Amino acid sequence: MDVRKDSERTSIKNRTTVERKSDREVVVTRTFHAPAHIVFEAWTTPELFKQWWVPKSMGMILRSCEMDVRVGGRYRLEFEPDAMAFFGTYLEVTPHSRLVWTNDEGGEGGSVTTVTFEEKDGKTLLVLHELHPSKEALDAAGTGAADALVETFEQLDELLVTLDASVGRP
Amino acid sequence: MVQFSGARLDASFAALSDATRRGILERLGIADASITDLAEKFHMTLTGMKKHVGVLEQAGLVTTEKVGRVRTCKLGLRRLEEEAAWIERYRQLWDARFDELDKVVEELKQKENVDGRKKRQ
Numbered sequence: 001m002d003v004r005k006d007s008e009r010t011s012i013k014n015r016t017t018v019e020r021k022s023d024r025e026v027v028v029t030r031t032f033h034a035p036a037h038i039v040f041e042a043w044t045t046p047e048l049f050k051q052w053w054v055p056k057s058m059g060m061i062l063r064s065c066e067m068d069v070r071v072g073g074r075y076r077l078e079f080e081p082d083a084m085a086f087f088g089t090y091l092e093v094t095p096h097s098r099l100v101w102t103n104d105e106g107g108e109g110g111s112v113t114t115v116t117f118e119e120k121d122g123k124t125l126l127v128l129h130e131l132h133p134s135k136e137a138l139d140a141a142g143t144g145a146a147d148a149l150v151e152t153f154e155q156l157d158e159l160l161v162t163l164d165a166s167v168g169r170p
Numbered sequence: 171m172v173q174f175s176g177a178r179l180d181a182s183f184a185a186l187s188d189a190t191r192r193g194i195l196e197r198l199g200i201a202d203a204s205i206t207d208l209a210e211k212f213h214m215t216l217t218g219m220k221k222h223v224g225v226l227e228q229a230g231l232v233t234t235e236k237v238g239r240v241r242t243c244k245l246g247l248r249r250l251e252e253e254a255a256w257i258e259r260y261r262q263l264w265d266a267r268f269d270e271l272d273k274v275v276e277e278l279k280q281k282e283n284v285d286g287r288k289k290r291q
Contacts, residue, residue, distance in 0.1 A: 016265040018257050026260065030268045034275045038282065042274045052270035058263075128264075139256070 023135035028128040036119035037096045039126060043115065044069045044099070054079070069093055075101065109133045111141065185229035190214075191222050195231060195245065202244040205234075 016030045032039050042048045046065045054062045060079050067075040069090060076087040085105060092100035097117050103110040111132040118125040132138035185191055190212055197203060197211060209219035223243055226232035230253070233246040 016261055016268050018261040018264065020253070020257065028260075028264045030264070032268075032272065032275050034279045038275055038278045039271075041278060042271055048274050048278070052267060052274050055266035055270050057266050126268075 020138075021129075024132045024138055026130050026132075026138060028130075030126050032124045032126060033122075034124060035122055036117040036124045039124045040096045040099075040117050044093075053077070060084075069099075106137070111137065181229040182231060185225050185231055188222070188225075191226055194222060194226060194243075198232065198243055198245045202242050204240045204242050206240070208243065 016028065019027045021027050042052065044067065046067050049067065050062050050065045053065075054060050060081070062077060063080045064076070064078045066077075067073075069075075071090060071093055073090045073093075074087065075090065076085060078085045086103065088102040088104040088110070090099065090101045091112070092098055092114075096119075099113075099115045101113055103113060111130050114129040114131075116127045116129075118127070130138070130141070132141060186195075193212060194208055197208065203211075205216060205219050205223060208214075208223070209216050212219065214222075223232060223234060227234055227246070231246050232243050234241050234243045236242075
């Protein structure tokens with residue numbers, strides 16, 4: 001990759017970091033330029049959540065999204081085209097600062113996700129922690145989820161922009 | 171950007187702090203070897219060599235595979251590369267997701283600013 005281009009992108013974009021804390025744990029962080037209550041709202045309001053959870057490059061559509069955001073409440077996400085579903089239960093709900101939920105689609109003893117929202121100077125540091133039942137489960141989760149993110153979609157997007165720009169030219 | 175956990179780096183440096191273990195890595199850089207080969211080469215007992223290989227394995231610097239009664243050791247650099255690739259793929263997923271979240275958050279923020287102004291007026 002072009003180094004200059006990469007550093008330019010870093011200066012514009014907020015950084016997402018990923019760290020494998022142990023064989024069973026992975027931690028993702030990112031800072032958002034908004035107070036915690038706004039970021040929290042985007043995680044806990046189905047209409048808002050639907051707008052960002054499945055980026056276009058994943059090549060999937062989040063068909064439905066139900067969230068009963070309270071301790072013991074359940075959530076369910078259903079995808080198109082393959083009718084895949086993610087579901088589980090909220091274990092902890094602390095407004096504007098902490099969410100913990102189970103991921104039960106893989107059966108009993110699935111992974112547990114903890115998200116914390118830490119506000120400082122009007123910005124929010126978001127820390128997402130996933131604890132998986134085994135190293136194999138974490139390996140598979142990362143590979144499976146990320147495989148869905150097909151790079152060719154990005155390339156196709158670029159191609160379409162190029163095509164669009166050239167259409168109508170003499 | 172790849173980030174390795176502090177714990178793993180500690181394990182790597184601890185593993186590399188021993189001259190014998192550095193020697194084992196050099197030896198495995200030339201060719202894979204069994205624990206028995208390594209023990210002979212470094213004039214050690216099998217138990218002693220197993221301990222050293224265990225430390226290297228924990229740090230991800232060496233991988234071992236048992237075929238029949240022989241445990242073969244090889245450099246684990248590939249495992250580190252695989253881990254780096256795994257992390258990068260995972261990061262890309264979350265990065266794409268959070269870019270979208272950024273847009274939603276930005277909209278909410280602007281909406282709140284407008285509403286706030288209306289209330290004050």
